[in-house]
Amino acid sequence: MxxxxxxxxxxxxxxxxxxxxxxxxxxxxxxxxxxxxxxxxxxxxxxxxxxxxxxxxxxxxxxxxxxxxxxxxxxxxxxxxxxxxxxxxxxxxxxxxxxxxxxxxxxxxxxxxxxxxxxxxxxxxxxxxxxxxxxxxxxxxxxxxxxxxxxxxxxxxxxxxxxxxxxxxxxxxxxxxxxxxxxxxPAETPSAERTPIDLVGGLMLVPGVVAVAYGFSEENTAVGVRAAIILIGLGLVAVFVRRSWGHRAPLLNVRLLRDRTFGRNAAVLVLYAAPYFGSMLLMPAYIQIMRGDSTMVSALMMVPGTIGMGLSIQFAARVLERFGPRIVVGTGLGLAIASTGLTALVLTPDTPYTVLAVLGVIQGAGTGAIMMPTIVSAGRNLLGPDLASGSAILPLASTIATAVGTAAVSATFTGLIATATGGRGLAALSEPAAGAALTAEIVSAYRVTLVGVLAIMVIALVVRLRTPSAPVTEPATVGSTA
The missing domain is CATH 1.20.1250.20 (MFS general substrate transporter like domains)
Structure with missing residues (x-):
């Protein structure tokens, strides 16, 4: 058992x-x-x-x-x-x-x-x-x-x-x-060897990831400045990766990404986290802008997804070892893709909230079968120092992906609205007459944005299906063989 x-x-x-x-x-x-x-x-x-x-x-x-x-x-x-x-x-x-x-x-x-x-x-x-x-x-x-x-x-x-x-x-x-x-x-047994802190790597990686996260999440800075900050951050991260590949004790063991099981599962995590968490801003925007309902209604409409997610996580854990991550995560991605596609199809200014709630349960169930099983699959054979590095790489990658996904979804949606309103953007929708006249354009903006989200999820499914489901072993650490 x-x-x-x-x-x-x-x-x-x-x-x-x-x-x-x-x-x-x-x-x-x-x-x-x-x-x-x-x-x-x-x-x-x-x-x-x-x-x-x-x-x-x-x-x-x-x-x-x-x-x-x-x-x-x-x-x-x-x-x-x-x-x-x-x-x-x-x-x-x-x-x-x-x-x-x-x-x-x-x-x-x-x-x-x-x-x-x-x-x-x-x-x-x-x-x-x-x-x-x-x-x-x-x-x-x-x-x-x-x-x-x-x-x-x-x-x-x-x-x-x-x-x-x-x-x-x-x-x-x-x-x-x-x-x-x-x-x-339990208290840990102190290691006989004190690992030196990679200060040079830290001075590259930490400012690099902060710059990338800031550039994608800070909407009040000029686009050109944000782009420059992102490029500087990506440059620092690239130099860190290149330096760390051959470093004896890097800040993070990036060689783990060369392992097919860890690397591809990390890719699936990023490819799903970016569109999923990015698209979470669309439903509140739809409820408050299109429907004119309150913030609390927006929050309550997130509950069905949470319920589906909680139930799915428990079930996925029980069948993960029996059927393997390819089937479990692949099924989760199928549910998420179906829910996103159906939402794009049925979305109108008066779609019943019960329909959206059901789709939210399906989306949540899919997410529960994707995120945690993917993390488990990525780290199932990591031991010792590699376990610590893997445990840091996965949430860091997911966090950066969320920032990038949110920025991309926001830019897509607001850009489509700006086009529909002749450059006036979301401010035009606060006027009842303008909002009513642009109903078709607003619905189209939501749908096109969801299609973009859907496309990234399909890529995640392809990567998952091509990812090996390694058996649980007791190997030497990945870093020692990379």
Whole structure:
């Protein structure tokens, strides 16, 4: 039997709790941006840094997780990250000015960026390779439902308490996770060899990935400037990869990408995360712009997908070892492709919400059968230092893909709307007469954007079908044979 023991379930629960706090804080403040503008008398361009500082902090920390884990132990660094996260959350909650709040959010992001990669390292290391799928059904759930639950929880807290509650709410769970780690996660045996920190690699990779993430996510900067920042970031990442390929102890073992199983699964993860998370902005835009409904209705329409995802993850974990990732993930991609295609076909200004909810369940079920099984398939045979590197590479790649996908979907949709409105863009749709006259053009913009999303998902399916499903083994680490 591949069921987790009671001790392993406790470890999984602790990791899931810590991971949920880190992921929630990526979206929980989004609903409060208008109130922040009023409270701090600042423009949206400035207020947006409350979100951006956290996101960039996460991206900056992720590449460091593997090196920190190897040098000081994943458990010790994980504990430190949870404590810093709790302290910075409290600091954000008592912030007296905007600068203080943005600084606290940046520190929050640095801690949050370490939590999930280290949690994956601890979780995968706590079980045998053939039971990593079971472990991921618990530890991976926050990565999928956190971004959806964030706006819901944020709206409730903002309506019933104040914006400060958005930050205080994560302090008790983070401290509870600290207690759980101290009680249930075994202390690691210190390594006899202290791995040197690749400072030069860090000075290339960390600014590089931050520049790429910033360039794709910062919409208030001129396009030319953003393009230059992205190119500089990509250049730094390319130099890091070239240098690290032959380095004895690189910041991240990029040679893992040469392994067909790890590399192609990482490609599937990126090719699905980019269009899926990017397209998540389309439904709220449709509900609020086309239908004229509230933010809360938008948030509630995300719930069916969350339900489908949660159920699918549990089922996928139980059949993954029996049928293999090619069938499980391939089926998930088929469901996601079908749901996206059907949404594009049935979308009109008055499509019943029940129809969209059913399609949301199907999309969520597909996503649950894709994301976590792909991560398990990529890392199922990684051991030792390679496990730490793989646990950092996968979430980092997914995070960057999400930023790129969101920017691409947003640019496509807004560009189509701008064309339909003669350059006036979304502002024209706030006028009832203009919005009614442009109904066909708006629906067309949604559909064309969804077709682009669909095309990338089809590519992901092709890559998945061509990816080998390696048997679970007890190999030497990939890095040692690369």
């Amino acid at each position: 591949n069921r987790l023991t009671r001790q392993e379930l406790r470890i999984a629960a602790v990791i899931a709790l810590g991971g949920l706090m880190a992921v929630l804080d990526t979206t929980i403040v989004a609903v409060a941006l208008p109130q922040f503008m009023t409270t701090f008398s600042a423009s949206l361009t400035t207020i947006q840094w409350i979100v951006t500082a956290y996101a960039l902090g996460m991206v900056a920390a992720m590449p460091l997780a593997a090196t920190f884990a190897q040098r000081w132990g994943a458990r010790r660094v994980y504990l430190a990250a949870l404590l810093v996260f709790a302290a910075s959350s409290a600091a954000a909650g008592v912030a007296g000015d905007l600068g203080w709040l943005i600084a606290a959010r940046a520190v929050q992001g640095l801690a949050g960026g370490l939590i999930n990669p280290l949690g994956m390292t601890i979780g995968f290391g706590a079980v045998s390779p053939e039971r990593r799928g079971r472990m991921t059904t618990i530890t991976g759930l926050p990565l999928l439902i956190g971004p959806i639950l964030g706006p819901l929880l944020g709206g409730v807290l903002l309506d019933s308490l104040s914006w400060r509650a958005l930050f205080f709410i994560t302090v008790p769970p983070a401290l509870l996770a600290v207690v759980g780690v101290l009680r249930w996660v």
